Amino acid sequence: MIEIKKYKLDNGLRLIVHQDKTTPLAAVNVLYDVGAKDEDENKTGFAHLFEHLMFGGSKNIPSYDAPLQNVGGDNNAWTSNDLTNYYLTLPASNIETGLWLESDRMLELNFSQESLDIQKKVVVEEFKQRYLNQPYGDVPLLLKPLAYKKHPYKWPTIGADVKHIEDATLEEVKSFFYAHYAPNNAVISITGNVEPDDVFEKVKKWFGDIPSRDVKVRNLPVEPKQTEMRELTVERDVPTDVLQMVFHMCSRTDDEYYIIDLLSDVLSNGTSSRLIQRLVMQKKLFTDLHAYISGDVEQGLFTFAGHVSEGVNIKDAEKAIWKEIEEIKNNLVDAYELQKVKNKVESSLTFSEINFLNKAMTLGQFELLGKAEDINEEVDKYRMVTAEQIQECAQKILIETNCSKLYYLSKDKKAKNVKTK
């Protein structure tokens, strides 16, 4: 149970505070309701590039990092298709420094061409390092546009193309800021060794005079219902074949989310799960195989991803997955197996509540999706799921006409095998 206090400023900024006296530290998490899905199709990767620019100095403070490091703080940020999240930790007595820094960059960034030019280069190198120069690194670049035809989830957070990043202009940067970065489009969550009412006063002091802004109204294209199986085959210079299959599913806020999460757990959470035991350990079709869900705010994806064993035909490996799908559609999960995945969820939620920074991030997301208090209802929502519901969900989602699959083949699998002898 995470106890929280909630506040709201006149400019629309929401604040969540959770006190944890066991740490001498505090975390400040600022979550903005903007992500890659809010980008223009021809200018993808922008939300993430913008995250980099948020460290280039703000209206009254030339450097973000240095003053924070001066008080013993550390920070980072991440961008997803849905959200942009900034977080910092510092000794709790210095929390005001964190609020000062975060409020100034919410007020106004110091937009400079120089900073933009450098960060464009850095992000291009990130693109190469993480997506183009890693084995299988381009899988999301291939799979997302296969699964989504209209919806902006069709491009990954890093962007669809390096060129989009290279072409970004300072004008676009400015208008992006004013369209999305605003107190009325953000949630602050603060955890650690703090007094909630005192935190509220300090947040009011630093954020209270930031004007609320006309946030761009979100109007995302609707993804048309998929009606037939989609398939893509690529050959790459990788040692082994990889199979990925994705199916459309509900959004994070849907009640069905909990059912589908447990469905994926029965299939592949833990060594004793069905896919690991049957297809990896017994049949040796894959050396590694996972089923997982995306947790996206909009309608997301249920993914199967596996490394096919040497000497196994990828089509045979795929058939075995479909057989497991049929099994779970035709037969109810038994009580012991269901209890097992529920226990596992309860345990992982408990472990996730150990770290104060983790709590701050999670609280921010719950508030943005609905209300922060919901964090304490999670275990119960999972507990209520029945075997019948899991079966129904499998029957509804895991069907061929809802599937997009990627055969990611090793160009010289055979050649490599010979060489090693």
Place this chain on the structure above:
Amino acid sequence: MLRRNNVPSFDLPSGLNILEQKKFNLDNGIPVHFVDGGTQDVAKIDLIFPAGIVQSSKALVASFTNNLLQEGTVYMSAFEVAEKIDFYGAYLGQSTNYHHGQVTLYSLSKYLPDVLPVIEEIIKKPAFAQHEFDVYLSKRRQDFLVDSEKVKTLAHRKSQEILFGTEHPYGRIANLSSFDQIHLEDVKAFHQSQYVSNECTIVVAGLPGEGIKDLLNKHFGGHDWGVKEYNEDPLPNPKPSKENEHLVEKENAMQSALRIVRKGVTKSHPDYLPLMILNTLFGGYFGSRLMMNLREEKGLTYGISSYMQSFLKEGVFGISTEVVAEKRPLAVQEIFKEMDKLRTELVDGEELDRVKNFMLGDLMRNLDGPFALSEAFRGLLGFDLDFSFFSKFEEIIKNISPQEILSLANKYLIKDDFYVVIAGK
């Protein structure tokens, strides 16, 4: 009126919040280090053995043995072991490094009496069956092939090899043929000789509940498992490479991984802690000289860092980054230029203060909570050091002067002492 261009007043980070530590021995003498505290009723239990790379005579044997422990016991199949652990929502973490092999259990405290019997069995009576060995071997072999496509991994492997030589356990890197040379018998023998009660250390962290000592005694405190006369051979002398530049070619690489490395110092060395400060200033945090120059000014890379590694007997000081091939010479030149600057110019007080304050905060973060503390303790194991290491560190951070940084730089940042390793083009 709010004065946004003035820095708000702040306190210097100080006072480490180190939770209470308890020490006791099990009935058979196994030392237990217990970090008591936290907010949730969960526990982390590490069982640590002298079962690392150093103690094994072949590549892969140590990590195979460690990972295969959970693949079934004399009494339970691999599936039954996995299902029990999953049913109670527990997690098993397994790791091997140069000197230790470790099994880590994360569990809700209420289920410890249900889960610990399983842990007891996998440690004392693992099955080591051929089928599980074969499955694991093919998985590891595939993982190895995939890793071998990563320039960063290639550069790391090469740098260990040239610093220590292939005859030294620190420089003995697995290759594809290692997978043909490892057999189930190696694993069984290694388990028998290394996973023994008289060389085991246990670290407990969290809120495991009142009965933890009794529970541990019940499962691990008996005289029923593997006592043996234990002698470890001394390590051979490293045989570092005579060439200063090494290229691991990878045709289609879009970026090259760059490692610039030299022999460093271990945690037992008096320079270790002061050098940590120079390392942070140079390349150890986001505001470091290397990050500012190569990323924030020149946009050459997504990230660059310098690092220190301390194995029990030797240390490494290194710089690691990934850059496009055309920019590689420039990156190398700038890295050495930053070393020159540190050797010739005194760091100014403002920058050094920033590094110090950042590090003091970081020390608080690294020692915050029972799990972090148990990790910190784990890092000291084998060095004959205790938690005073960290209070000493705090003092050194607070007191180090620009002159000391300069003289450390003149001792450790000498171009000719470094090897340049490139993987890619």
